[in-house]
Amino acid sequence: MPETEVANGKYADAAKYLTETSLGRRYSVEETLALRKKFVGKSMYYFYEDDPLKIVRGRAQYLYDKDDNRYLDCINNVSHVGHCHPHVIEASHKQMSQLNTNARFLHDNLVTYAERLAKTMPGDLSICFFTCTGTEANDLAVRLARCYTNHNDVIVLEDAYHGNGSSTVELSSYSFNKPGYGGKPEHVHVAKKPECYRGIYRGNPNSNELGIRYAELVQEEIQMAHKKGQKIAAFLAETMPSCAGQFIPPPGYLRNVYKYVREAGGICIADEVQTGFGRMGKYFWSFEHQGNLSLRVIPDIVTLGKPIGNGHPLSVVVTTPAIAAKFEKFTYFNTFAANPVSCAIGHAVLDVIENENLQKNAETVGYYLLQRAKELLDEFKIIGDVRGLGLFLGIELVKDRKSREPAVEEAASVVDFMKEKHVLIAKDGPDRNIIKLKPPLCFTKANVDTFIATFKQALNNLKL
Template identity: 45%
Template sequence: MKRILGRRLSQLATSFSNGSCVKPLLKMPSFDYTPLPYDGPTAGEILKKRSEFLSPSFFHFYKKPLNIVEGKMQYLFDEEGRRYLDAFAGIATVCCGHCHPEITEAIISQTKKLQHSTVLYLNHAIADFAEALASKLPGDLKVVFFTNSGTEANELAIMIARLYTGCHDIISIRNAYHGNASGTMGSTAQKNWKFNVIQSGVHHAQNPDPYRGVFGSEGEKYARDVQEIIEFGTSGQVAAFIAEAIQGVGGIVELAPGYLPAVYKTIKEAGGLFIADEVQSGFARSGSHFWGFQAHGVTPDIVTMAKGIGNGIPLGAVVTTPEIARVLTRRNYFNTFGGNPVCTAGGLAVLRVLEKERLQQNAFVVGSYLKDGLKLLQEKHDIIGDVRGRGFMLGVELVTDRQLKTPANAEILNVMELLKDMGVLVGKGGFYGNVFRITPPLCFSKEDADYFLEVMDIALSKL
């Protein structure tokens, strides 16, 4: 692969040495689909109405925002019928591909039959999906609570931990993201949002970031901060420690090796629970494992999930052990639409498609191929400071100075515009907003990866 990509990048270096805008050597992979004619409002009309009637906190990518009107597998189409390669579908909850026919059919079929609360009445859809979901988790993690989002899932997990342990203190990692309700924002410590919602009993531990962290990849050294928080910031006991195995909004940061096992031991000694936030890293996205925490050799007490679980519909879940789950029987907890028939029918279809189409293996093979290609680009372009992640959860951090690791904030916006102009959509994040977040649908192919790498090389060359 290195020889093939190296030859292609060498050709590109010659083609774009004059800085002119030239079409890529490769065309976008062929795709046998024609979008439906669009006769709705234009992007300008939508933007005007949005600015008048929607929250002023909403933001959009690109100087001229796209009006996306249709999606099919790993591609999106705008109002003019132009096709885009969607390398950021993970944030839009899409796991198996936009409008996957089998998943869409399962949702439509159930919608035609029944949509009601499954709390008060029996329906097999919720039980079937819970059973299938539990089969994907290790140990005694077999009791499922369904919610409507990842935020709800994490809020519920934190509440369960506090009720079960009788403690109030929660420890989370700086630069993490766990949701946008008051409780989860308090435990998020994601400074990109420019404000912090204060929550009592929440403590933020040092981020075990192998690229920017003070201890590099020495996970156990970062874990000492958790021990000190317990010793000097609490009564000596905690309710829970919550963490993503790979920080998503935080810039696709993989936790330093050895960190989670060390923290797990410390938390257990303090009587706390370990909550694994798998909203972005779960459901086969990392490729090497079905769940992100599995790469660290630990088994959590509570697992939260959303996004990929429903492939685009509002669906989340909390999975824990029978013993821990029993604490809610004393409180009459229920969620009116959590686990409704339509969403759980869709969720079960997602699991079936993942297995049938071997999408975890595809995430591993193509994701590794894509990461290798990005590392070759790093050798060529000094602006790439770091390439990280696994499977289809990859990050590329741009810096103007590799030694100082100065964030390339303006440059990343310029590159995003160039990528969009060549038909590739990608996200950004990180503490400084200078990291490309690459989270495509799990059906992303090697041909897609080749095209992505080529246009990325062109865009970076134009800088």
């Protein structure tokens, strides 16, 4: 705007500014949809394609549409501490009003936030590289691995998703197996996912034997790569796979996989973009679930994103001093990463998790959610499996429990029905038949009861 208008205070009142610019106009759903179809790429899909929701505000675990109807949000893991948390907003506003610039200037927010993050990590994980998205974090993590090992190849899990950039799509069989994506690159090796309900080894998800057997499949990928003269730079995996099926790997899996990968000269990357920051309840980081006090599972690199900024674009790669030192021969700079506002928001998110005891809430409410969902197994045969930890739950719908044929259309119907009842859920997994629940950590037992009651209505509505 012209400097004179700033000087005379014409736009000092934010509300007035909004009414006098395009930002203040409220479009109808039809107008918004028409503009989106005209000016936004069609591949950027939106929820509820036949009857899209226009959400205009959010508070805590609730979203509100243009008519001020309230929806219970069971899927927005990005808004980790709740939509529009006042402490996060205040931290953002306060810092934005003082300074926002790039990280090539010194600023206390950057160093104190890096120190605070490092203190949540085990072992030598203490050096932070800042990025803006989970995609960028995973891309940089693989660069670090290749630099440190002087190897090139990466082992990933079946149906995994690690981002939407060119390099991370190549590491995501969730993406590269789809038409038009080009298939698996030669330098990528895909191990069968350690999923005990639908995987190649089935049985008790708490079985140490299954953990060992699935880990041996990674060892086989290493051996096949070596026979081709290829060398492993890294094993990259979500420690609690989300898009791959919302499941918890069996005990002992990561411990054995990490051993095999390190023996092969590679390093281990834990993708915590979906499941970090206390979502698992008992554990601040999901990889901690795979170890114990005497035998801890510690990655060489951890990637963080999504919940880290409660919706603000912030992500981090945390690694060891030894790995970081090898990367010093390169100049790394990211224009927006680690700016003072982003770091202030990161601090505020950690404040809320600690001050509102949200990790404990995830454990308590998550356990209640898991038990209430498991109670439905006796009532509804369409539910094949219920699995999860903390506020990370998957409910797999099947046409038949014996064949485990995915109930794809039924899952879609359930999602749409619940939206009409003002409860927002989503479906995921390679067959899109798994109801995934990853709500904000302020979710309550009353919210669980609402979800369960509405979910039962949705299943009954299928008229099976």
